[in-house]
Amino acid sequence: MTARAVVTGIGVVAPSGIGAAAHWRTVLAGTRRTGPITLFDPATYPTRYAGEVTGFDATGYADGRQLVQTDRWTHLAFAATRLALADAGLPECSPDPYGYAVTLASSSGGNLFGQRELQRLWGGPSRTVGAYQSIAWFYAASVGQLSIHHQFKGPCGVLVSEAAGGLDSLAHAVRSIRRGTPVVIAGGTECPLSPYALTCQLAGGLLSDAADPERAYRPFDTAASGYLPAEGGAVFVVEELGHALARGARIHGELTxxxxxxxxxxxxxxxxxxxxxxxxxxxxxxxxxxxxxxxxxxxxxxxxxxxxxxxxxxxxxxxxxxxxxxxxxxxxxxxxxxxxxxxxxxxxxxxxxxxxxxxxxxxxxxxxxxxxxxxxxxxxxxxxxxxxxxxxxxxxxxxxxxxxxxxxxxxxxxxx
Structure with a gap:
């Protein structure tokens, strides 16, 4: 019989809130969480609004060594994964490392970390970058760091198909489960808010430059003028149905x-x-x-x-x-x-x-x-x-x- 894949854990770290409950309250109330960019000064850019994760303290989800080595995009993934594991009732470190895998989506990588290091390279007297530049910017950094931190050593991977990757990662998780891995961490986070990242997005001509943040992002509307960028996302525990039932897990739904x-x-x-x-x-x-x-x-x-x-x-x-x-x-x-x-x-x-x-x-x-x-x-x-x-x-x-x-x-x- 074909194995069935269910979601037993949801971890949200997004402009809508930290935690699934906070996100749901925002959605249900229809509260807009976009506003002026604060992660850098956007005054010289036509797009000056975005969705940021306010009140996020990365030290609550990773130790100092990990934070020094990684970008905010990965910090968000650390947090979302820990929230998803807690929601699923699973331990931080797997008792069966090869029975757990990590398959996340990625696209732009560690923008803020890379911005800082390249500015030091070209604008500072040392003309150097830090030892972790290649690690933190790398598009697979979050998958690698989570695999190491949680000791999830099953078939890990990263899906790169821009926004479609958030769904592709879940499809890949189902395939991994059908091939015998009972638990897969899937989903994705993003942080495309740095001068370099915003410039790249502006080059595509799809960002909104509307002056009113309440009207800046209006899909399917007569006033539609582009999108506002945002950071954050969601990470899930995807689990083989029998494995989930055997441990009495709460099931949120099935990927069919x-x-x-x-x-x-x-x-x-x-x-x-x-x-x-x-x-x-x-x-x-x-x-x-x-x-x-x-x-x-x-x-x-x-x-x-x-x-x-x-x-x-x-x-x-x-x-x-x-x-x-x-x-x-x-x-x-x-x-x-x-x-x-x-x-x-x-x-x-x-x-x-x-x-x-x-x-x-x-x-x-x-x-x-x-x-x-x-x-x-x-x-x-x-x-x-x-x-x-x-x-x-x-x-x-x-x-x-x-x-x-x-x-x-x-x-x-x-x-x-």
């Missing part, structure tokens, strides 16, 4: 189907991705999950906030679901877009929605743009089938979709 495609075409400044390939990824996920169009309670879209991309995404969803798509909801305007961390955060939102028996109203749009006509959820609603579809696209043609089935709602005496 996924699909990934690539546009296989040049990405230029006026392109918006291929809706046909995006739709194919969604269909693959639904087919593998054995789920029909009418079974889906909620779609959490990529929601880039760039008009041509939003129209292409709406086209892909209508291609799959016809003229009666399932309810659509996005919380990204509340937090900003954390690339692979944002896709993982959408998975956390879906699981928490089923846990709390509430589909959250969408944070956007206010006025639906032409070509973006979908069934946006305007108020909270009870789920029917406890099935969610999470979609994500990565720059340069990556398309991913994930279908999950939520567990029964929590009892009143259960926290989170």
């Amino acid at each position: 189907g996924w699909g990934a495609t690539h546009d296989a075409a040049h990405t230029g400044p006026a392109t918006c991705g291929d809706p046909a390939q995006y739709a194919r990824a969604i269909r693959l996920a639904l087919d593998r999950a054995g789920v029909g169009s009418d079974d889906v309670d909620l779609v959490l879209p990529d929601a880039l906030g760039v008009p041509r991309y939003d129209r292409a995404e709406a086209t892909a969803l209508r291609t799959v679901f016809g003229d009666r798509p399932p309810p659509v909801s996005t919380a990204k305007p509340l937090t900003g877009r954390a690339h692979q961390g944002g896709a993982a955060l959408d998975v956390a939102t879906a699981l928490l929605a089923f846990r709390h028996d509430t589909l959250p109203a969408s944070a956007a749009p206010d006025e639906v743009a032409a070509g973006c006509e979908l069934d946006f959820l305007r108020e909270h609603r009870k789920p029917r089938n406890r099935v969610a579809l999470v979609c994500a696209r990565g720059f340069d043609g990556y398309n991913s979709a994930l279908v999950l089935r939520g567990a029964a709602p929590a009892r009143e005496d259960e926290d989170g």
